[in-house]
Amino acid sequence: MRIASVVAGIGVIAVLAAGCARGGGGDGGGDGGGEAAASPGITDSSITLGITTPLSGPTAGPGTCTVAGITAYFGARNAEGGVEFGDGQTRTVEIEALDDEYDPQKAKANYDQLKGSVFAMTSGLGTPTNRAWREAAIADEVPQVLIQTGDPIFSDAEESPWQLGFVPIxxxxxxxxxxxxxxxxxxxxxxxxxxxxxxxxxxxxxxxxxxxxxxxxxxxxxxxxxxxxxxxxxxxxxxxxxxxxxxxxxxxxxxxxxxxxxxxxxxxxxxxxxxxxxxxxxxxxxxxxxxxxxxxxxxxxFAKAPQSPAYAEDEDVVAFLDSLAEYANYPEVPAFPHCMWSYMIGATLEQVFAKMTEPTREDFMEQLRTISDFQAPLMLEGTAVDTTEDGQPAVSSLQxxxxxxxxxxxxxxxxx
Structure with missing residues (x-):
């Protein structure tokens, strides 16, 4: 089955974006070239993102995709030398993903395990699982962003100042x-x-x-x-x-x-x-x-469907499928849209990184809320990423x- 093969290839416990090179001694330190002290999970040469998502159980198919797409996106970027940040540093992007089996208690435990070593949490699937650690992330001031839930609370900046959803509510x-x-x-x-x-x-x-x-x-x-x-x-x-x-x-x-x-x-x-x-x-x-x-x-x-004949030769789709196979060990056309969504999340994060002038979670959140009319790869015509409207997720336009x-x-x- 597709799920079993993908989980085996990506890893149920942890995923590293292919081509990543660890830097800065692996302690999450480094000054990133700026005056502000760097937040955990970022060095002059790398940044680490965490994901808690179902990689086993009945929702493993879409859950695995929440890791595969972003791994494919940053795997390709890392192979090209990394992502250029607004502070002048070029960093590779590492992904650490843990399986929560769509269980809120396990999701909270995963967050507790990751929060000290990752810069931000992203892409994970599920409303109850993301809600399970939302308040903890706020208290810890850890970004919980571009997650795959349509729960509107995550896109309310007053209620959830360290959160932002990705998919339409x-x-x-x-x-x-x-x-x-x-x-x-x-x-x-x-x-x-x-x-x-x-x-x-x-x-x-x-x-x-x-x-x-x-x-x-x-x-x-x-x-x-x-x-x-x-x-x-x-x-x-x-x-x-x-x-x-x-x-x-x-x-x-x-x-x-x-x-x-x-x-x-x-x-x-x-x-x-x-x-x-x-x-x-x-x-x-x-x-x-x-x-x-x-x-x-x-x-x-809001995403092009790779299985549709209409997109068989689409440039975005071809690049996506190639990266998915090479860097995420996912050789088949994905059955779930979450693979495309997490690939778009990677592209959106790159936009944010390019704006960051300090290696801090605070600057990251500030820049995250400035993305407007970004046509991420695989997006359908007439849809776009816009993080500037409070109460709405990064993507609110759809067909x-x-x-x-x-x-x-x-x-x-x-x-x-």
Missing amino acids: YQNEGEAFGELLATSGEDHKVAILSQNDDYGEGYVEGFKSAIEGADNIEIVGELTYEATDASVDAQLTELAATDADVFFNAMSITPLVISSLQKTQELGWLPSWFLPSNTSSPGAILEPGGATAFPGVYTVS VVKYNGSGYAPAEAWGE
Whole structure:
């Protein structure tokens, strides 16, 4: 399986970006050429970033991608000699990643292990796992940035001064789909199943805000499930009885999405679906779930899909796949978008490093919030990185896309 081979290649416990050269004695010291004392994890020749993310368990597929993409990006940069910082130093970038198995307690333990030796924490997947150590990172003044969760609290500078999310917040995704449905010109009955936490609530909140006042939309059933549930068959059976023609499924657990696609077909209920961006992989979820049986499966995206024939010769995609194979030991086309997202995170971090004039976490956070209209590699046209708007993550622009049997295509109107 892809997951096993990638984890074996990247390493379950720790990952070093290929081509990295340790410098400064490995003690995190060094003055970086500036007057300010250097923060832990940075020397004149290197900077170390930490990641806690699921590298095993049911979310290992996307979790492994959160390490693979950024490892590929900085592996290529390191092979070229390193990344030039704003203080005039050129540094290689090292990645240390620990497996939290999508367990909040393990994520907190991983953070405690890494915080003294890394400059910043980044890219890790998960709302409950990132929340588990958010307050500790604030107290320790350790950056927890460009993480892969749509929880809006991480993009609130007052509530989370040492944090910033990367992917669109849940509300943005739900709102985008709601707007598409509300402007369809057709009447729709909608059934909702959502994860019983901030993740699910955020998606539903955004969706409902977008359809408020739309007289063509009726919510005919709304249920929740727990992230620890092994099955949602009972909820699906109840929702199928509503005969809704649209199913809004705010679900984060990959195996449950696959089994839900299969179960609804067994029930003879074939609505159009909306799925979150992190659980809508064509190869890993939709294909085994038999998604072509439905009139439409929609999600949102801001990244080019390497598996799509339309991007087979795209310059960004070719460079990404080459780096993924060479520096992250990930030779296959990734099934999960998290690989592309973490590659973009690497490119965004390079933009921040280029602005840093002091080797400190404080200067890093200050420069992080100045990135505007950055077209990171692999970004879809019309989307960009912008860290300047408080309350929004680094990426808030996105497109609604529709599954076409092999990949996704833009859905500018309902049914397209």
